[in-house]
Amino acid sequence: MADLELKGLTFGINKKRIIEDVSFKVSEGELFVLCGPSGVGKTTILKLITGELIPDSGDILLNGISLLKVPMRKRGTVLVPQGNDLFPHLTVGKNAAFGLGARHIRGKEAEGVVKTYAEKCGIENLLGRYPSELSGGQQKLAAILRALVVEPSVLLLDEPFTGLDGELSRHMRELVLKLQKENGITIVMITHSKEDALYMGDHIGFLFEGRLEFTAPAADLFEKTGNPMVDGFLGEIVRMENGGYVFADKILKSITAG
Amino acid sequence: MKNRNVFGVFLAVVFGILLFTPLVGMVIYSLFARWPREAYLPENFTLRGFEVFFKRDTATAVRSALFSAGVSVAALEIGIPAAKGLTALSGKLGTFFEGLLILPMMLPVVTVSIGSHKLFLALGFTGSAAVFVMHLYFSFPYAFKILYSAYRSPGESRICTAKNLGATDMRAFWLIEVPVFLPAYISAFVMGFVVSYSQYFVNLYLGGAEGVNFSLILSQLLTGADRNLASVYSLMYLFFGAVVIGISRSFQRLTLPKGRKLNG
Structure with missing residues (x-):
């Protein structure tokens, strides 16, 4: 668990700027959501944090120490990719133990750690199965398990609920929140879903065309922010009497759909 | 339906x-x-044809199969880093280099062989080594094309995931990259092998006495009148090729999860 800070991060390919001067800070145990439409560079930021991509300028600090010179495998910032990237030739249990093996934790000790986290994720009965034998939701859980097992300093979630149906998506959201609270994990999650962002995030950053336009605590976003791009993206949020909220455009869609 | x-x-x-x-x-x-x-x-x-084959040309057949397997392994050794490297290049530069690497597919064997022969003679480069290089020249693009397609697939991101989980380059290569891409390696090997195994003009033109391979013997028999011998040699050609391909496919089985069958 750790503080993560991005300072003036800039990245481009073939002279085209993809990320421009992005700065934000995530405190220990906080869930920071990076939100924005598709194709604005959200995944690129996660890849810069993991070390898969190298920024053109700026810095990434973990507990105040720059990660730029630290190789990917030693950063402790573990990503759960959107496509899960489970290793198809290994069972869920062996997938989960892979990161432990890299840390020289093997055999019974590794099995014990995997089992503990598998119980937390509710998939202890799937440890002997291969990824191809799992549903989409189970694969996502297996990928989260694999990342949690190595107890990362920062857990990075790339669109974790995309492709999951409503009920499963809700279940997964609750599970991630529960795991985060129980283990005090620092999480950076990216999503294009404003519902997921507002429901889960402690702090939310809005990324548009590679620039971080606005950052605020989730609680402050129920009122107009004054930023036309953010307000346009969030739309009208209607407060309910029971303390809940709905997005006006979603209601409109339901009404139109009859 | x-x-x-x-x-x-x-x-x-x-x-x-x-x-x-x-x-x-x-x-x-x-x-x-x-x-x-x-x-x-x-x-x-x-059984005259079989007697002739086993008495006279078994060694050539085995040598040809091993030679082509060697060529194909070399094509893999060059093709894997080339394919991985090329995935990092995007846009026109990537397309240009891909085109350059698969160019030998489109060039006539006769033209390249004659041209290379002149160059090799001037350099004093002859015999089996020269034949090996030319076989590699023609086998490589087929192997490369398969490997390049594989490395452009989402499988490539699993290597990054492995490193992100703490694996060293070696651990990621042996435990993830090889098993994940093994089907592509096997396909590339088989393709490279088939191209090399069926080469006869290169051997005829560049090989001299050292360059006699099974295809060369077979091509001469097929133009002759002895159908019995030509048929036996054709079957044996098929057999040795099938043995090498069968062995390479068995490698793939080793990495399959228990109880799974090989597709195709």
Whole structure:
């Protein structure tokens, strides 16, 4: 668990700027959501944090120490990719133990750690199965398990609920929140879903065309922010009497759909 | 849906017959000395062709198969880093280099062989080594094309995931990259092998006495009048090729999860 800070991060390919001067800070145990439409560079930021991509300028600090010179495998910032990237030739249990093996934790000790986290994720009965034998939701859980097992300093979630149906998506959201609270994990999650962002995030950053336009605590976003791009993206949020909220455009869609 | 299945089975049967019939002919010709035009059945059962093959050319057949397997392994060794490297290049530069690497597919074997022969002679580079380089030249693009397609697939991101989980380059390569890409390696190996194994002009032109391979012997027999011998050699050519391909496929089985069958 750790503080993560991005300072003036800039990245481009073939002279085209993809990320421009992005700065934000995530405190220990906080869930920071990076939100924005598709194709604005959200995944690129996660890849810069993991070390898969190298920024053109700026810095990434973990507990105040720059990660730029630290190789990917030693950063402790573990990503759960959107496509899960489970290793198809290994069972869920062996997938989960892979990161432990890299840390020289093997055999019974590794099995014990995997089992503990598998119980937390509710998939202890799937440890002997291969990824191809799992549903989409189970694969996502297996990928989260694999990342949690190595107890990362920062857990990075790339669109974790995309492709999951409503009920499963809700279940997964609750599970991630529960795991985060129980283990005090620092999480950076990216999503294009404003519902997921507002429901889960402690702090939310809005990324548009590679620039971080606005950052605020989730609680402050129920009122107009004054930023036309953010307000346009969030739309009208209607407060309910029971303390809940709905997005006006979603209601409109339901009404139109009859 | 049902109609489509019936049509599929019909096509499979037709193609099966078309591919299988020449084999039946070859088997018959390999076991009989003659089959006169007016006779219903072949005449004079003989194992002469097999005797000749086993007495005279078994060593050449084995050597040819091993030589081509060696060429194909070399094509893999060059092709894997080339394919991985090329995935990092995007846009026109990537397309340009891909085109450059697969160019030998489109160049005529005769032209390249004659040109290379002149150059190799001037450099004093002859014999099996020269033949090896030329086989590699023609096999590489086929192997590379398969590897490049594989490395452009999402499988590549699993290597990054492995490193992100703490694996060293070596651990990520042996435990993730090799098993994930093994089917592509095997396909690339088989493709490279088939191209090299069927080369005869390169051996004829560049090889000299050292360069006699199975294809060269077979090409001479096929233009001759001895159908018995030509059929036996064709079957043996098929057999040795199938053995190498079979062995390479068995490597793939080693990495399959328990109880799984190999597709295709």
